Amino acid sequence: MSENASDSPDLAPSDTASDDRTADAQADGFARVRAAHENEMAEDYVELIAELIEATGEARPVDMAERLGVKPPTVTKNLSRLTRDGLVKRERYRSIFLTEEGENLARACRERHRTVVSFLMALGIEEEVAQRDAEGIEHHVSGDTLRAFEVFLQKNS
Amino acid sequence: MSENASDSPDLAPSDTASDDRTADAQADGFARVRAAHENEMAEDYVELIAELIEATGEARPVDMAERLGVKPPTVTKNLSRLTRDGLVKRERYRSIFLTEEGENLARACRERHRTVVSFLMALGIEEEVAQRDAEGIEHHVSGDTLRAFEVFLQKNS
DNA sequence: TAGATATATTAGCCAGGGCTAACTTTACAA
DNA sequence: TTGTAAAGTTAGCCCTGGCTAATATATCTA
Numbered sequence: 177m178s179e180n181a182s183d184s185p186d187l188a189p190s191d192t193a194s195d196d197r198t199a200d201a202q203a204d205g206f207a208r209v210r211a212a213h214e215n216e217m218a219e220d221y222v223e224l225i226a227e228l229i230e231a232t233g234e235a236r237p238v239d240m241a242e243r244l245g246v247k248p249p250t251v252t253k254n255l256s257r258l259t260r261d262g263l264v265k266r267e268r269y270r271s272i273f274l275t276e277e278g279e280n281l282a283r284a285c286r287e288r289h290r291t292v293v294s295f296l297m298a299l300g301i302e303e304e305v306a307q308r309d310a311e312g313i314e315h316h317v318s319g320d321t322l323r324a325f326e327v328f329l330q331k332n333s
Numbered sequence: 334m335s336e337n338a339s340d341s342p343d344l345a346p347s348d349t350a351s352d353d354r355t356a357d358a359q360a361d362g363f364a365r366v367r368a369a370h371e372n373e374m375a376e377d378y379v380e381l382i383a384e385l386i387e388a389t390g391e392a393r394p395v396d397m398a399e400r401l402g403v404k405p406p407t408v409t410k411n412l413s414r415l416t417r418d419g420l421v422k423r424e425r426y427r428s429i430f431l432t433e434e435g436e437n438l439a440r441a442c443r444e445r446h447r448t449v450v451s452f453l454m455a456l457g458i459e460e461e462v463a464q465r466d467a468e469g470i471e472h473h474v475s476g477d478t479l480r481a482f483e484v485f486l487q488k489n490s
Numbered sequence: 491t492a493g494a495t496a497t498a499t500t501a502g503c504c505a506g507g508g509c510t511a512a513c514t515t516t517a518c519a520a
Numbered sequence: 521t522t523g524t525a526a527a528g529t530t531a532g533c534c535c536t537g538g539c540t541a542a543t544a545t546a547t548c549t550a
Contacts, residue, residue, distance in 0.1 A: 201461065203402030206377065209469040210538085213370070217507075220363065238527060245360030250508060252529055257506085269515055269528060299481040304358065309478050312366040316469025324456040367508085374537075395497060407538060409499055414536085426498055426545055 209316065216315045217254055219285045220244070222263055225272055226282035235272045288322060289314050295325040298332050366473065373472045374411055376442045377401070379420055382429055383439035392429045445479060446471050452482040455489050 224243055228235035237251045244251065255272065258264040263278035274282060292314045296306035317325070381400055385392035394408045401408065412429065415421040420435035431439060449471045453463035474482070 199396075199399050201464070202400045205465040205468040206400075207402045208465055209373075212469055214506080216366075236527080237529090239356075242356050243359045243363075245364045246507085247509065248528065249510080249530080254507070296478060296481070299478075299485060301478055301481050305475055305477045307358070308362040308365055309473060309475050311362040312369055312473025313470050316466060316473070318462055318466050320462045321453060321456075321458055321466050324453070324458050328456060371536085393497080394499090403537085404539065405498065406500080406540080411537070 212315050218258060218261065218263060219281065219315060220311075221254060221258055222274055222278045222282040223285040223289065225264070225274055226279070226286065229274075237272070285314070288317065291322060291325055291329070292317060294329055298329055369472050375415060375418065375420060376438065376472060377468075378411060378415055379431055379435045379439040380442040380446065382421070382431055383436070383443060386431075394429070442471070445474065448479060448482050448486070449474060451486055455486055 221240070221244075224240055225235040228239055228243075232239070237248050237255070241248045241251045255264055255266070258278070259266060262275055263281060265273045265275050265278075289310055292310040293303075293306045296309060297303060301309070378397070378401075381397055382392040385396055385400075389396075394405050394412065398405045398408045412421055412423070415435070416423060419432055420438060422430045422432050422435075446467055449467040450460075450463045453466060454460060458466070
């Protein structure tokens, strides 16, 4: 990133030189990563809730905890946050449901996840590894990149 | 991940059925992502320190803060953590140096970063976007996947 | 060289997302 | 139906990594 902070003619407010623009762009990139992190929990949870409802008819905290590899109190706390944020609807000690917004997010996440896994496997990566890496990568794949993955998959079907 | 939790004959302790193994593997995946997160700050910082030293001869907190898009006190606090963890060596109000371990980490990170960016660009993604996405993706790319990226790059040079 | 300015640090706050221990509620079985 | 086991929640702790305000140190310039 530093070695050649030259090309890529972008707009930028122009201040002193290319140094400042590069710094801005880099700061922007890090900010995006931090923002993505704030959504990761939500994405993982709604995705998992959708999966469990589809597979077993309901999503129970104990099962979510097992799948996520965390303890049940962590799930409870995070479900409260998701409820606060309008992605989940539920009553104490009762079943977990996704709101409309939660459903939409879950759908998008699951599609993106599938795409990333398929893409990695198309590169020759083993399914298990592809699944694991996708879990971390998927949250940082922009729309542009996701589309590039899809194009690649179409060409290499 | 849910729709077809079947194939991929792995090892696993075998308990009841495929359900348990799948849950284990999934939990493992999430655990890996959480572990990766714990290293992200360290990786970003040492990478940036190496870049700045190479580009300007020294790494100053004020420049790091600008590049990272955070405020200087955040940099100070995180540098203390890196010092505690043996990646950085420095004295108060004085220059920042990487330890041997820090240098090694920085080198590996920079190489991985270059590979990820090149790979994304080889897929037809614009440099700017590739840089941004790489910033988030790179921390979750396993050795296997990194190798697959390199293979792809060799084939598509 | 002294004083203003820039840089760095400290202190103290906040939210996120883990945990354990203790308690409540639900569900199941005798 | 009642009592025990399983599931869920609450309370309270920890560390990370942001922030602002206040303070300390360095640097640069007049």
